[in-house]
Amino acid sequence: MDKMVKNQIIILNLTGGLSVELSNYFVAKNILIVDPEVDSSSHEWTHILTKDMNDFTKVSELHQTIEKDIRIISLTPVEDLQHFVVSNGKLILDELWMRNSLGAFILDKFLQEFGGITLGDNYPTFKEKGSFVITNPFNTGEYLDRMVQSAYLDGISGLSIKTFFDHLVMYLTGLKTKGKMGMPIEVTYGYFEDVFGVQLHFFTKDLILEDVTSSLSSTISKQAEKYLLNIAVQSSDFFDFTLLREVNKTVITGLWTKDERIKAENRGLLFNDLSAAASITSYPTEGITSFQVNDPPLNDFSDKVVLPPSPKEEEHKQTISGGKEEAPFVQTISGSETEDEIINLIKGKIEEEEEVFRIAGNKSFDVEKFAYRVSSGIEGKTKGDDVLKIKSLKSDLPDAIKNSFQEFALKLNKSVNDISESDLEAFKEVEIPRIIKDTTKKIDTKFNILVGNDKNSTEAPKDNEKLLELKITGINAENENLKNKIKTLMTEVKILKDSKAKMAEIHSKAVQASAETQPTMAQQSAAKLDNAFKEQILEKMNSQKTLSEQDTKKLAALMEKEAKFLQESRDHEVQLKKLQIETSQKETFVAQEMEKLNRVAKSKDLMITKAKEGFTKILEQKDLEIKSINDKLAAASKAMANNQTQNQAQKIRDLEKQIVNHEKMIEIYKSKIGQKPVVKGEDDLLKDDNKRLQLLTNQMKNQLEMAKKETTKYQERVASDAAAINALKVDKSKLEQQLKKEAQDIKRETVSNLNVQQQEQDMKKLKAQYEFLEKQFNEGQQRRKDVELKLQEALKGQKKDAIVEEPSTKGKAAHLEANVRKLTQDLVETRNQMAEMKKETNKLRLDKTSLQNQIDKMKKDAEKVKAAAPKTPGTPGKAA
Amino acid sequence: MKPTNEKIISLPIKDFAKKIICDGHLYLRSKEGRKFYLMKPGIMIDESFIKKHATNQTVFEYSPVIDDTVAAQFTTQFRELKYLQFEKDLRLKTQDIVAFFKGTFERDVHFLSFAMACYNEFCALPSEDLKKMHETDLHLFRKSLYSAAFAVIVGFTNDFYHYPMIKDFYNLTLGLDLGLCESHYSYFVAEACNHENQNPGSGQVWMRGEGASEMELNVFLKHPENGYKYFQEHAELFAYPELIEVVLYQHELSNGKGFPRGIPKGQVSSWEAVVILASSLVEIRDEYKFETEVLSYLFAFENKKLADIPVHRVYQKLCMGLGDIFKLKENAG
Known part of the structure; x- marks a missing residue:
């Protein structure tokens, strides 16, 4: 903390005067501070100190604060933050902060320009209560809840923190959109003495002053982006925005203090642009947290959020001092508005001399008209010092009842506060009926006078009856009213009793709290003596009106003693409170530890359960696998048994399916053709379609003709082939005859080689002929x-066209159908022709085979002949 | 480390070629019966190696180290995390992963099981660049593979639950030493890195003492900036490109005397410290003790080293996430 100031700091003091604490700080830090009213010397100012200044334009222009980077420090809040920052305003710090341990540190941090990114580096000995990382700025709810929870537990207004955080995060989101900020945002929060701090740090790039000022507008408008940062600043007691340029990071810290003076009177602000920041290592962070490890339950702190009172309530509210500035003792008693809903707020201090209790109740009740002064002193104070105000009932309560209660108390020689329960019962049983009776009597008389119903009256009895009825009704109504009022009064008395009970409780607590400070026997006797002395003094004062010097001294000593005693008792009480806080903290710590252990145990249990689940699943899986394998096996064995029949059945089924599918398709196409709606005004399209169809039909016709021609040609060829075959047959028969002749010749005479040669030549010729025929046949x-293929293609094309084409008129559809029918007929004819041709071909094939057989036979015969003929070498062969 | 009770299986080259990173110990037996150690776990499988053995149709002897079930479970956990949206769900899933990590490595499971799951799930760096690193020094690649896996678990334990951010941490750590893969990378540079790791701030002094050339010194001192440049050129690989700046922090020291910028401890964020710690946990070595005993290795991380590098808080949270041993370490640094 005693880090040396890097450069000479010279401050121009425009405040007129500084507080002792601030002056001492500047002296201690050896900072030159110049008051222009005292010293007219000029320096190179580094800072300007201002107070109660809202327009910084003149200061900025005169001293060139922006050009020379002279930083303005304001010791009072400024109205327009935007303007302040634009004028190079860097720090707003009330002098009251200097009474707090953080004040000097904030000034150190600002003037010496140091800062770090952890809370411990930025602010001394902060104990970390939690930390988290924001990656998605729209997913921070849980963390924020926990932070707010922690703040409430530390006695800090979580609402302010919530507002600060929400607005700040949205501001940062805006910066991110501008490309000037990067994720993640690391958040740390903790406390130091009575200060709660939240720190955020994140990556920033090229951040300029405008990025900050643009969101500092003090005007609330629909464009939240303009005032987001302002709301964040205003929600905190101290706001620190530090830019660490060297590492491209920004650190924002919000501080909240329990110090009522700072909260009520001031907020602080610090804008720091650090180029080469140094960190402080002498302030280590106490403790470390992790959201993974710490996961305490969230409590409901709704009762901590109290809206400000409405103007009406504000009117009735009276500030009742309970002594000096110390934590007030507040107790709330719930009730209804008329009967039960009366809320009583008792505010006071136990040990104070002037104890004031205030019971607030019915809003519309006039306190001044119905207020009872009741002695409520714990130790028997003088009347009027201790006031118990009862605020209840409406203003229309009769004065009779109002006054009767006081009179009743006076009768008993008691104050209203001292009235016992039995007295109240007596008041209810005796006094109230009497009051009602008296009141009824008065009303009766008034009524009689009003309607002129005197005893001497001689009017008709009927009119009297009517009047009597009216009278009774009026009395009844009055009675009802009175009953209601009695009820209210009873409730009031009840509240009073409750209040008394509460007071007794408070008293007992006070007695308990001061048990340690109970005087000893000696002190008691001294106190007795003191009382005696007091009485003596009083007597003397009454009789002589003056006091002797000795008595004065004694009196002074007595007063001093009492003051000392009072101080001691206060110290004891403070100690007691501290102990209580410590105990509660320890309890919390123990509870946290217990929770932690429980969590560990739970996590272990969870792991075991998960492991168990895992194993169970694996086992189940294995079982399933086994089962499926078994099923497969059974199915396979069955399949083996019924394989053949199944296959056949399957085939039949497939065929049936195919047939059904085809039938369905035909139906679909038919329905498509039939259902196609006629669209008027599409004549051109229809014409085109017709043309196209005609062309298609022509093409089909041409194809058919071609096919016919081909078929004719083929038939012709087949005919020529048949002729050739006939010729061959003739040749064959001739050859057979020749063969027969030759065979006979062979038998008769020896066959010459020439004949054989001749035969061979014939055979060759026959073979050649056969080959030629075969070739022709193949062709x-x-x-x-080819023709068949072409026909098939044509048929396919026809089918395809029939599918593709979607005629749009019924006529067209009919035409198409006719075409299709015609084509189908042609096709059938062609197929028939083809079948005939096939038959013919088969015949030819048969002929060919028989011919081949004959040739083979002839060959064999020829070979036989060859083999049978005697080979005479050198014998010349016969010519064929 | 080679296991003592390794289970050897026959692995033909065609099966081995399917792997990208060797996940076991690879041996080759000669005709004479002699056994040669070819490759260790965590080494990238080279194309030329595959080609060479493909022609001979080699059948290796192989001893796998990774637990496939564990790796698959980690992968499943990462996938589950990937599709979660709400902060609480993310946190709980992260807790599950950390608990599973702790439970797994309390047994003798090889750390490569986790490293492989991380590599398969998070790696987004171009394979050419990884090959370049591997070609420069295969141990450097192995170091990067392990330290990147550490970055994942350090990130999880430090309250970073978002899949894209963890993925960025992984890739930043994996490519952290890409800046070293220059032409003048040498034994000196690798050893300087190790010295820097063992005794932060001593790398440069050691290099000068050993008579390393200026060019080698330059490679060492400039590698954070070179790495930063590389990542800036490949910013599209990252969900949070602003995290690229993390690369510049890898050799920063607590006393502000690190390089390249000399940033003091107080200005190093947790996301930077995650990568620094992960990188510091692994050196460029031939063998790693932690492969089979990760938890004890992490808990026994040297205190002095922690004092020198600005990662103390992140390390504490790591230990906190993995057990209560952090209390012993609380005064470290």
Whole structure:
């Protein structure tokens, strides 16, 4: 903390005067501070100190604060933050902060320009209560809840923290959108003495003053972006915005203090732009937290959020001092508005001399008209010092009842406060009926006078009856009113009793609290003596009106003693409170530890359960696998048994399916053709379609003709082939005859080689002929196949066209149908022709086979002949 | 480290070629029966190695180290985390992962099981660049593979629950030493890095003492900036490109005397410290003790080293997440 100031700091003091604490600080830090009213010397100012200044334009222009980077420090809050920052305003710090341990540190931090990114580096000995990382600025709810919870537990207004955080995070989101800020945002929160701090740090790049000032507007408008930062600043007791340029990071810290003076009177602000910040290592962070490890339950702190009172309530509210500035003792008693809903707020201090209790109740009740002064002193104070105000009932309560209660108390020689329960019962049983009776009598008389119903009256009895009825009704109504009022009064008395009970409780607590400070026997006797002395003095004062010097001294000593005693008792009480806080903290710590242990145990249990679950799942999986394998096996064995029948059945089923599918398709196409709606005004399209269809039909016709021609050609060829075959047959028969002749010749005479040669030549010729025929036959077959293919293609094309085309009129559909029918007929004819041709071809094939057989036979015969003929070498062969 | 009771299986080259990173110990037996150690776990499988053995149709002897079930479970956990949205769900899932990590490595499971799951799930760096690193020094690649896996668990224990951010941490740590892969990388540079790791701030002094050339010194001192440049050129790989700046922090010291900028401890954020710590946990070595005893290795991390590098808080949270041993370490640094 005693870090040396880097450069000479010279401050121009425009405040007129500084507080002792601040002056001492500047002296201690050896900072030169110049008051222009006292010293007219000029220096190179580094800072300007101002107070109660809201327009910084003149100061900024005169001293060139922006150009020369002279930083303005304001010791009072400024109205327009935007303007302050634009004028190079860097720090707002009330002098009251200097009475707090953090004040000097804030000034150190600002003037010496140091800062770090952890809370411990930025602010001394902060104990970390929690930390978290924001990656998605719209997913921070849970963390914020926990932080707010922690703040409430530390006695800090969590609402302010919530507002600060929400607005700040949204401001940062805006910066991110501008590309000037990067995720993640690391958040740390903790406390130091009576200060709660929240710190955020994140990556920033090229952040300029405008990025800050643009969101500092003090005007609340629909554009939240303009005042987000301002709200964040205003929600905190001290706001620190430090830019660490060297590492491209920004650190924002919000501080909240329990110090009522700072809260009520001032807020602080610090804008620091650090280029080469140094960190402080002498302030280590106490403790470390992790959201993974700490996960305490969230409590409901709704009762901590109290809205400000409405103007009406504000009117009735009276500030009742309970002594000196110390924590007030507040007790709330709930009730209804008329009967039970009366809220009584008792505010006071036990040990104070002037104890004031205030019971607030019915809003519309006039306190001044119905207020009872009741002696409530714990130790028997003089009347009027201790006041118990009862605020209840409406103003229309009769004066008779109002006064009767006081009179009743006076009768008993008691104050209202001292009235016992039995007295109240007596008041209820005796006094109230008497009051009612008296009141009824008065009303009766008034009524009689009003309607002129005197005893001497001679009016008709009927009118009297009516009047009597009216009278009774009026009395009844009055009675009802009175009953209600009695009820209210009873409730009031009840509240009073409750209040008394509470007071007794408070008293007992006070007695308990001061038990330690109870005087000893000696002190008691001294006190007795003191009382005696007091009485003596009083007597003397009454009789002589003056006091002797000795008595005065004694009196002074007595007063001193009492003051000392009072001080001691206060010290004891403070100690007691501290002990209580410590105990509660310890309890919390123990509870946290217990929770932690429980959590660990739970996590272990969870792990075991998970492991168990895992194993169970694996086992289940294995079982399933086994089962499925078994099923498969059974299915396979069944399949083996019924394989053949199944296959056949399957095939049949498939075929049936196919048939059904085809039928369905035909139906669909038919329905499509039939259902197609007629669209008027599409004549051109229809014409085009018709043309296209005609072309298609022509093409089909052409194809058919071609196919016919081909078929004719083929038939011709087949005919020529048949002729050739016939010729061959003739040749064959001739050859057979020749063969027969030759065979006979062979038998008769020896066959010459020439004949054999001749035969061989014939055979060759026959073979050649056969080959030629075969070739022709193959070609014919090929052509036939081609024709078939073409026909098939044509058929396919026809089908395809039939599918693709979607005629849009019924006529067109009919035309198409006719075409299709015609084509189908042609096709059938062609198919028939083809079938005939096939038959013919088969015949030819048979012929060919028989011919081949004959040739083979002839060959064999020829070979036989060859083999049978005697080979005479050198014998010349016969010419064929 | 080679296991003592390793289970050897025959692995033909065609099966081995399917792997990208070797996940076991690879041996080759000669005709004479002699056994040669070819490759260790965590080494990238080179294409030329595959080609060479493919022609011979080699059948290796192989001893796998990773637990496939564990790796698959980690992968499943990462996938589950990837599709979660709400902060609480993310935190609980992260807690599960950390608990699973702790439970797994309390047994003798090889750390590569986790490293492989992380590599398969998070790696987004181009394979050419990883090959470049591998070619520069295969131990450097192995170091990066392990330290990147550490970055994942350090990130989880430090309250970073978002999948994209963890992925960024992984890739930043994996490519942290890409700046070293220059032409003048040498044994000196690698050893300087190790010295820097063992005794932060001593790397440069050691290099000068050993007579390293200026060019080598330059490679060492400039590698954070070179790495930063590389990542800036590949900013599209990151969900949070602003995190690239983390690379500049890898050799920063607590006393502000680190390089390249000399940033003091108080200005190092947790996300930077995650990467620094992960990188500091692994050196460029031939063998790693932690492969089979990660938890005890993490808990026994040297105190002195922690005092020198600005990661104390992050380390504490790591230990806190993995057990209560952090209390013993609280005064470290």
